[in-house]
Amino acid sequence: MTARLPDPPRTPPGTGAGPGSPYLNPYLAGMGLGLVLLAAFVLVGRGLGASGAFSSTLSWLVNLVAPAHAQANLYMQGYLGDGTTHPLKAWLVFEVVGVAAGALLSGLLAGRARFTVEKGPRVSTAIRLFCAFAGGILMAFGAHLARGCTSGQALTGGALLNVGSWAFMLMVFVGGYAVAWFMRWQWR
Amino acid sequence: MRLPQLTLNQKLAAVALVLGALALFSQPHRGPFVKLDARELALVVEQEVDHVKPSELAAWIVEGRADYRLIDLRTADEFAAYHIPTAENAELTALTEYPLLRNEKIVLYSEGGIHSAQAWLLLRAQGYEGVYTVLGGLDGWKDEVLFPVLPADAGPRDRAQFERAAALAQFFGGQPRADGAAAAEAPAAELPKLSAPAATGPAVPAAPRKKKKEGC
Amino acid sequence: MMTPFYKYGLFGDEVSLLVAFVLGLGFGFFLERAGFGSARKLAAQFYLYDMSVFKVMFTAIVTAMLGVTYLGWLGWLDLDLVYLVPTHLGPQIVGGLVLGVGFVVGGYCPGTSVAALATGRVDAILYALGIFAGTFAYAEVYPAIQGFVNSNAMGQVTLPEVFELPWGLVVFAVVVIAVVGFWGATLIERRFRSEP
Numbered sequence: 001m002t003a004r005l006p007d008p009p010r011t012p013p014g015t016g017a018g019p020g021s022p023y024l025n026p027y028l029a030g031m032g033l034g035l036v037l038l039a040a041f042v043l044v045g046r047g048l049g050a051s052g053a054f055s056s057t058l059s060w061l062v063n064l065v066a067p068a069h070a071q072a073n074l075y076m077q078g079y080l081g082d083g084t085t086h087p088l089k090a091w092l093v094f095e096v097v098g099v100a101a102g103a104l105l106s107g108l109l110a111g112r113a114r115f116t117v118e119k120g121p122r123v124s125t126a127i128r129l130f131c132a133f134a135g136g137i138l139m140a141f142g143a144h145l146a147r148g149c150t151s152g153q154a155l156t157g158g159a160l161l162n163v164g165s166w167a168f169m170l171m172v173f174v175g176g177y178a179v180a181w182f183m184r185w186q187w188r
Numbered sequence: 189m190r191l192p193q194l195t196l197n198q199k200l201a202a203v204a205l206v207l208g209a210l211a212l213f214s215q216p217h218r219g220p221f222v223k224l225d226a227r228e229l230a231l232v233v234e235q236e237v238d239h240v241k242p243s244e245l246a247a248w249i250v251e252g253r254a255d256y257r258l259i260d261l262r263t264a265d266e267f268a269a270y271h272i273p274t275a276e277n278a279e280l281t282a283l284t285e286y287p288l289l290r291n292e293k294i295v296l297y298s299e300g301g302i303h304s305a306q307a308w309l310l311l312r313a314q315g316y317e318g319v320y321t322v323l324g325g326l327d328g329w330k331d332e333v334l335f336p337v338l339p340a341d342a343g344p345r346d347r348a349q350f351e352r353a354a355a356l357a358q359f360f361g362g363q364p365r366a367d368g369a370a371a372a373e374a375p376a377a378e379l380p381k382l383s384a385p386a387a388t389g390p391a392v393p394a395a396p397r398k399k400k401k402e403g404c
Numbered sequence: 405m406m407t408p409f410y411k412y413g414l415f416g417d418e419v420s421l422l423v424a425f426v427l428g429l430g431f432g433f434f435l436e437r438a439g440f441g442s443a444r445k446l447a448a449q450f451y452l453y454d455m456s457v458f459k460v461m462f463t464a465i466v467t468a469m470l471g472v473t474y475l476g477w478l479g480w481l482d483l484d485l486v487y488l489v490p491t492h493l494g495p496q497i498v499g500g501l502v503l504g505v506g507f508v509v510g511g512y513c514p515g516t517s518v519a520a521l522a523t524g525r526v527d528a529i530l531y532a533l534g535i536f537a538g539t540f541a542y543a544e545v546y547p548a549i550q551g552f553v554n555s556n557a558m559g560q561v562t563l564p565e566v567f568e569l570p571w572g573l574v575v576f577a578v579v580v581i582a583v584v585g586f587w588g589a590t591l592i593e594r595r596f597r598s599e600p
Binding site for chain 1: 407408409410411420421422423424425426427428429430431432433434435436437438439441442443444445447448449450451456458459460461462463464465466467468469471472475481483485486487488489490491492493495496497498499500501502503504505506507508509510511512513514515516517518519520521522523524525526527528530531532533534535536537538539540541542543544546547550553558560561562563564565566571574575578586
């Protein structure tokens with residue numbers, strides 16, 4: 001790797017909602033998120049999401065490079081459609097672009113936007129990046145099996161009291177806590 | 189008495205609890221859109237468990253059963269001229285708002301059978317399970333119950349059946365026709381006045397019954 | 405019944421894409437405000453010294469849930485028209501477990517990874533690449549596993565329906581559980597934060 005990326009901004013040890021925390025009170029942030037979600041229900045009749053945008057984008061990319069393969073693939077067919085609409089002209093794709101823009105805005109306002117690697121003190125950048133990549137692969141499987149991720153299933157389905165979403169949400173916490181001990185070298 | 193100073197988080201929690209408690213009294217809105225299980229409905233129709241015969245209905249009325257709601261889907265004028273005893277009047281458009289409980293037996297009829305079949309689908313789509321149509325509608329009621337016909341070449345079993353049907357017809361003020369003339373009917377056969385039998389209870393309950401909440 | 409506006413034809417597909425972008429803006433903004441552009445803060449949830457993920461997630465759920473309940477009660481929102489992801493218990497339970505593991509290994513979930521890479525986190529970029537790779541792998545094996553993926557179909561069901569309870573009662577229960585949970589989470593945080 002080239003020059004070592006700078007450490008992320010120092011945050012006080014108690015990164016919760018106490019005085020001195022640079023972050024918004026989690027309850028207020030949650031209310032903000034909840035109101036955005038409610039707006040989605042009222043305006044469009046659907047909730048938020050993220051994993052679907054990755055599927056759309058991937059299907060589009062594979063279709064560019066190997067169209068025959070993409071169109072023959074049962075999963076990607078669903079995101080490519082019949083060819084009348086561009087796969088990137090999907091609701092979630094536009095929403096996710098908005099997420100990036102909104103996050104950038106907030107980060108710039110708070111002085112938290114900079115090129116860095118989030119990691120614990122004991123792990124090297126290379127290993128952290130590898131774990132991030134591996135985590136992404138796992139996350140893709142989890143999200144597509146469950147038909148959503150924490151945004152689409154937990155938040156949206158949670159607010160609508162969807163059975164599958166609540167079961168999913170519970171399992172996310174179970175899965176996370178189950179392996180946390182084994183991954184602590186990455187974060188502490 | 190001084191109230192303790194609450195932190196922002198405690199105030200938020202209090203607001204949430206109040207709103208949550210108030211939500212206990214909420215009622216979900218029933219919009220006009222419905223979800224259909226097409227396969228289930230097709231099966232019900234195929235197995236012919238979606239209708240009752242006029243004679244069955246007649247038997248229930250005679251027995252004085254009160255476990256069903258009979259709904260006449262015709263206009264108020266037609267209803268006033270004649271309706272099957274124990275029936276209530278509710279036109280198709282009024283049916284969605286009509287006070288019906290989800291676990292009641294609801295029997296629908298119209299002039300022939302088309303409107304009752306359509307109302308059957310609409311009610312099933314809204315989640316009512318025990319919905320039935322009267323086979324043949326009011327026409328079927330007239331043919332089977334009010335004006336039963338004894339065919340010319342009837343055997344002893346047919347005769348016995350006709351006797352039973354005739355008794356039923358008398359009960360409802362109809363006219364059994366032993367002469368086998370099935371064709372000549374409507375103008376000659378007048379529909380009985382609504383004197384007997386009286387409905388087993390008030391046709392529409394005094395206090396409107398609330399619809400059960402979703403899923404009960 | 406006036407809403408959802410899109411379902412009542414107030415605007416078409418093109419505008420709904422614009423609406424998606426604007427909603428995304430709000431979503432991303434609050435995610436970053438809460439600190440979820442940082443994998444360390446997100447992963448901290450699973451080490452119990454920072455329960456923000458739990459607090460933010462459940463506050464958002466309670467807020468939107470109460471909003472939906474009251475708007476429905478007022479007759480302003482037709483909940484039948486809001487899309488409910490169909491329940492498939494088996495794959496959703498397995499998916500949740502896998503996602504939880506991915507959360508601790510990778511440090512993000514798909515939404516927060518986008519928020520993080522927008523603010524320059526290189527690990528989030530790798531994470532997003534991982535999602536692409538994983539999605540590709542999933543698409544390749546999908547024909548083989550689709551039986552499982554579509555199993556345990558329960559249709560679009562809500563908790564009140566399945567437990568045959570009134571909607572309002574479940575809402576109240578969720579609010580109480582959330583408030584108690586928040587109080588408990590704060591206690592846990594204090595306990596685990598005092599350790600070095």
